[in-house]
Each structure stands twice: as C-alpha cells, then as structure tokens.
Amino acid sequence: MIGATLQQDSRARSNTVGFLALFLGLSVFIHGLFYPKEWLLFGFLLSAYIMSSFLYKRSIFMTEEYFGLGLTDFLLLGFLAFSLLGLLHPIKYIDGLLEALRWGVFWFVYRLGIRISSDEKSKRYLLQYIEWIAIAIAVIGWLPWIGKVGGRLSSVFGYPNAAAAFLGAALLLYPQRKLVLIFLAVSLVGTGSRAGVGLFLIVLGVQQIFLRVNLQKNSPSLSIRQRFHWRPKMISRYLRGLLGAMLGIAGTILIPLYYKSAWENLTAWGFSSSSWQERIVYFQDGISLAWNSGGVPQAGGWLAFPAVQHFPYWTADPHSSFIHILLNQGFLGIVSVGIWGSFSLAKAWKIWGRNKQHISSMVELEESKAQLKVSSALVFLALHSLVDADFSFGALGILFWLLFGILRKRRDYSGTIFSKQNKLLPMLSNMGMLGLSFIFCLICGSALLNPKMIEREQIWNAQAVQYRELDPEKSVELWGKSLKRDQTQVKVRQELAEHLLRQGNLDFGLETVKEVLLWQPFELEAYEWAQSVVWDAAEVNRQAQPEMTMLLYQWVEEVPETIEERADDLNDLDLKLWQGHKNFRPSQHIKLLADYARQRQLTQLLPQHKL
Numbered sequence: 001m002i003g004a005t006l007q008q009d010s011r012a013r014s015n016t017v018g019f020l021a022l023f024l025g026l027s028v029f030i031h032g033l034f035y036p037k038e039w040l041l042f043g044f045l046l047s048a049y050i051m052s053s054f055l056y057k058r059s060i061f062m063t064e065e066y067f068g069l070g071l072t073d074f075l076l077l078g079f080l081a082f083s084l085l086g087l088l089h090p091i092k093y094i095d096g097l098l099e100a101l102r103w104g105v106f107w108f109v110y111r112l113g114i115r116i117s118s119d120e121k122s123k124r125y126l127l128q129y130i131e132w133i134a135i136a137i138a139v140i141g142w143l144p145w146i147g148k149v150g151g152r153l154s155s156v157f158g159y160p161n162a163a164a165a166f167l168g169a170a171l172l173l174y175p176q177r178k179l180v181l182i183f184l185a186v187s188l189v190g191t192g193s194r195a196g197v198g199l200f201l202i203v204l205g206v207q208q209i210f211l212r213v214n215l216q217k218n219s220p221s222l223s224i225r226q227r228f229h230w231r232p233k234m235i236s237r238y239l240r241g242l243l244g245a246m247l248g249i250a251g252t253i254l255i256p257l258y259y260k261s262a263w264e265n266l267t268a269w270g271f272s273s274s275s276w277q278e279r280i281v282y283f284q285d286g287i288s289l290a291w292n293s294g295g296v297p298q299a300g301g302w303l304a305f306p307a308v309q310h311f312p313y314w315t316a317d318p319h320s321s322f323i324h325i326l327l328n329q330g331f332l333g334i335v336s337v338g339i340w341g342s343f344s345l346a347k348a349w350k351i352w353g354r355n356k357q358h359i360s361s362m363v364e365l366e367e368s369k370a371q372l373k374v375s376s377a378l379v380f381l382a383l384h385s386l387v388d389a390d391f392s393f394g395a396l397g398i399l400f401w402l403l404f405g406i407l408r409k410r411r412d413y414s415g416t417i418f419s420k421q422n423k424l425l426p427m428l429s430n431m432g433m434l435g436l437s438f439i440f441c442l443i444c445g446s447a448l449l450n451p452k453m454i455e456r457e458q459i460w461n462a463q464a465v466q467y468r469e470l471d472p473e474k475s476v477e478l479w480g481k482s483l484k485r486d487q488t489q490v491k492v493r494q495e496l497a498e499h500l501l502r503q504g505n506l507d508f509g510l511e512t513v514k515e516v517l518l519w520q521p522f523e524l525e526a527y528e529w530a531q532s533v534v535w536d537a538a539e540v541n542r543q544a545q546p547e548m549t550m551l552l553y554q555w556v557e558e559v560p561e562t563i564e565e566r567a568d569d570l571n572d573l574d575l576k577l578w579q580g581h582k583n584f585r586p587s588q589h590i591k592l593l594a595d596y597a598r599q600r601q602l603t604q605l606l607p608q609h610k611l
Helices: 002-029 036-055 071-088 093-115 120-142 160-172 178-190 194-217 224-258 260-267 274-292 301-307 321-328 330-356 362-387 394-406 424-449 456-466 472-485 490-502 506-519 524-540 546-568 572-577 579-583 588-603
Strands: none
Touching: 002 036, 002 093, 002 120, 002 394, 036 093, 036 394, 036 424, 071 093, 071 321, 071 330, 093 321, 093 394, 093 424, 120 160, 120 178, 120 362, 120 394, 160 178, 160 194, 160 362, 160 394, 178 194, 194 362, 274 301, 274 321, 274 572, 301 321, 301 506, 321 330, 321 362, 362 394, 456 472, 456 490, 472 490, 490 506, 490 524, 506 524, 506 546, 524 546, 524 588, 546 588, 572 579
C-alpha cells in the first residue's frame, strides 16, 4: 500500500515537472508573456491543467498534504487582493484585472514548485529544462532573420534586457556543459544589457566566494576517502573553468566586430548617459504619481506617466518592480514585500549557516551548492527587476517564483495531537487553489471566446457615437463611464470635448479640453486641436453666452504662452534627454488664432453694453 502511494506520488511529481517545463517554455516563446491576450491564454491553460489534475487525482491536492500556507502564499494572494482593490481607483480597469491574474498565476506556479521541492531528481530535471529553454532563447536571438532591437540580441522577448535577465539567471544555475555555459555567456553579452551583465558579474562573484570559501572551509568534515576524490575533482573543474573563460573571452571579442551597437551600449557605463538619467526620471515620476494618489492601489497606475512627465518620453513599463508595485498595489504592497523580503533573507541566512556546519557527505555538499546556485539566480532576478525589465514580462516572474518554490523543504510533522490541526492549512491551500483556478479558467476562457467582455469601453464609445444626435446627454453619460474605466483614452476625451462644446456646455467642455492637454502635454498637434475647437465654440456662442465666450477667447489667446512656459520650465537634464525641445514652439497656426482671439475680445460687447 505504501509502495503504491509512493509510486503514485513519483508519477505525479514527474508529470508536474514536465508540465512546469512546458508552461515555462510557453510563457517564454509567446513574447515573454507580456501582452494581455497572451496572459489570458496562459492563465486559461494553467488553470485548466490544475483543475484537470485535481479531477484525475494526479495533482498536488492528493500528495501535497504537508505543505500549508506560508508567508509567501499570503504575499502573493495579498498582491492579488491589492490588485482587485485598485479597481476602485482605476487608471485602466482592465489592467487591474490583468494584475490580479498575473499574481494568481505566480501563486499557482509557486505552489507547483513546492510540489517537487522534496524530490531532488525532479528538481534536477527542471533545471535541465530551464537550461534548454535558455539555449533556445540564445539560438533564436542569433538567427540572422530575427530582428535585433538597436542591434542588440532580444530573441523571443523583443526586448534585450528581458532576454539578458533570463540568460543571466540560467547562467547562475551553472550549466554543467562548458560549451553551453560559454554560448550563454556570449549571448548575455550580445544583449548589450548593462544592468544584466553588471548585476550578473556582481552576483556571480558573491556566489563564487560562498562556493569557494564557505563550503571549502567546512570540507574537512568529509572523510579522508571523500576528500581524496573531491580535491582532484575541484582542481579539474577549476582548470576547465579557466579554459572556458578563455574561450568565452575569445567569443566576446567577436561581438564588437559584428554587433557594434550592443557593444557600445554595454560599455557606456557613465552615470551621465541618457539611459541612466531616463531611469531616474521614471523613478521620480513614478513616486510623484504614487504621492498624487495618496499611496492607494490604482489599476494600471503606471499608465498615468504622461500626466506628470516633465518632458516627452515613451515607456511601455515603469522599468522597476518597486515603482510597478508602488503604483498598482500601493504603499501597502511595498510594505508587504519589504516584510516578506526581510523574513525570507533572514530565514535563508539561518538555513545556510546551519547547513554549512553539518556537511558530512558529498550528497549534502552538492545539495548545498545547488541551493546556493538557485538562490543566486533568485537574487539576480530580484535585483534586475528593480532597475529594468520587471515581472511584467511574465516569463521572468514565472521563473522567479518557480525557483523560489523548489527551495522550500518538506515540513517534519510529529505525531502529536496537533497534527490534524496542522493539516487544516494545506487543505485550505488545496481548496483555494482549486477554487481560484476555476474562477481564472472561467474568466480567461470567456474573455478569449468573447473579447468584447474586456472591451466594454469600446462598446460604450460606439453607443455614445450612435446617441450623439438622438440623445446628447446619454452620449455624455456613456463617454463618462468609458473614461472612468480607462483614463488613457485621449481620442475619446477629444470626442467628448467637441460634443460638449457643440451642445453649448462651454464650462464642462473647456475642462475636458484641458484634460486632453494634461494627457498630451508636449504634443503640438493637441494644442492646435484644442485651440481650434475652443475658438469654434466661442464663435458659435458669441451672442448666446457672451460672458463665457470671453473666457474662451482668453484661453485661446493664452495657448502660445502656455507652450512657452512649459518649454521654459525644462531644466538642463530635461533639455539633454529631449532632443526635440527646440521644435516645441507655438506654430504659426497657434499664433494666428491667438491674435484673432485677442482682437475678438476687443470687439466683443457684454450684454450691458449692447445698443
């Protein structure tokens, strides 16, 4: 009976490793799992797998009874809850739902990683799969028909720094084959990622210190026979490592010849470079957004960057997990991750200190080394996410939480009267995982079959256009609902502003025009559009609303001054980072309308002055 149970558990673990490798590979090869539709597809497949595993009695629900909820579980589920809380104050509603899906998926992956954490054979297989995925990423990146971003290797991610993060983590897991190690190292350099290469070298150096000093220091606890075989092996590894380093250097020399852009970006380490300065601006603006929101979670909070930027820049991401969490999960999210990180590091240090003092066999030595390598990869991914490609690239987040899960060891439960009580948390974990997977499967599947579910704003916008003539108030209501769910819709704000001004609602219409400029503060075309629609509204309502018309003429007249003030407020750093600042000047069209508005004010008679 026991043998049958163990055999069933072994098969379940083997299946789990295979599916984990499959899901990790899938997340990597669909653009690193960055775009919303890819998240929906991945969330559906993963949740469907978990549900099917439960139904066929092959999942962690039947064998993972000793793993209850821990601090990491509460962190991930807490982030899911904070993401949903952010829906109450959305910048973009759908982004909050995707955030919740993202952290739910990370929790699934973490629990599946725990599933194999007590099986050394399964963990070795998983690390081999990660190595093969890294090799595939590198090979695809070097293919001649695969586009290079700025001449830098970006592979399936479409972003060099994300590729560097995955390759660096794979290298810190230390592939056993030297040719693979060299190939991945050269590919890492080919990404031209300063943060990726720099942090990799730092973490690698610390890793080697722990490997060479701390572990070798405790090697006398081994038997004489074990040490006799171990030392020549270490010397052989050292010589092979030296040869590999020489080959790696030779391969790296080829990069400046064939990938000059990657090499130039990699060697531009000065903190005065535009890349470093832009990161600082992103961080400052992110903190400013969090301050403006009061530190509460906001769905898609980082999308409000245009409303606070001092010069025009484009970013598809905050480039920092700290800013991402601060805006999307709020101040409580930062506090939560700080507490979790402190406890996790303290626990890891305690376990490391205890383990290194009790190394009595080669098996224990190799296990300690493997734990150190996995921990190094985790530290590298965490540090890299602070300054560049964060876990918005889902493949990096999945890799991180998967590795973090396999580090957890099985708890030892004694046969006390508290054993049944201790099983309550694992049961809740299993049921919670099943329930959440059912919800995710239902929502993601429905969204994939009926995309209009997540495009409700577009439906409201289309309805608002239909009601524009028949029921103007209904149109305003529909556009308002749409903008509450997605504040980034500049075109919709323009349509609403034009509609309000045509209907004679000049006060609300002018405020909506100002909101458009708030989201496009450095677009001259936006200023030309705003000035034109306000001018037209003033001309139409000149007789009907003369007092309000005077305010509209004044606003049109002040547009050139507003543009010039924005340009004058730019500091030296802003001017350096924004090369097109010289062209940010009032156009002739803007100046002409401002002059017309000035003349109109001189000839406009208020009601008490009418003849």
